[in-house]
Amino acid sequence: QQQVKQSPQSLIVQKGGISIINCAYENTAFDYFPWYQQFPGKGPALLIAIRPDVSEKKEGRFTISFNKSAKQFSLHIMDSQPGDSATYFCAANLRTTSGTYKYIFGTGTRLKVLA
């Protein structure tokens, strides 16, 4: 129940196209949903995040769509560029009764944008 399922595992998009990555969860206690971008050998970098009381959030070319009833959320990268080629992780924040905050991460999507 603490899993976050991410798809697809890999994605190839032409330059200028739209990249779409999907995540689904079961635990309704999750209360914050960030997306991270990770380049090889680097730590994850926070890209954009959303709270469950909002259905959409846009920052530049990146948009999160959130469907609370379906327990799904997705990342849209508009006008994809070769520099966007990286691995993307969705995550969900869980606050436990012991006062812990922790992220549960999806398994990642390796995006390649062709020039």
Place this chain on the structure above:
Amino acid sequence: DTGVSQNPRHKITKRGQNVTFRCDPISEHNRLYWYRQTLGQGPEFLTYFQNEAQLEKSRLLSDRFSAERPKGSFSTLEIQRTEQGDSAMYLCASSLSRGFYEQYFGPGTRLTVT
């Protein structure tokens, strides 16, 4: 650079040796997290500190692992009697205790156990 820093960036050790990693969080962040990431997988939560108090340890953290955060500043993660299965990227993150929980990650320490 005022981001999260981790040292060393790479560590190669022989099985059975002890290793220690250090994490320096963003200065005003009082929450600190350790995660482990294996190749092709997302980061997995290991442990969490609120100031100097360690509030949770994942079941992934066996008795060979210990983490500290003296005085609520930097943190160390020690692995005793390393095993080949410990080979992974160890990531540290920090966040404020207010706001929207954004966790900022360091560059990680890549551990290879031979």
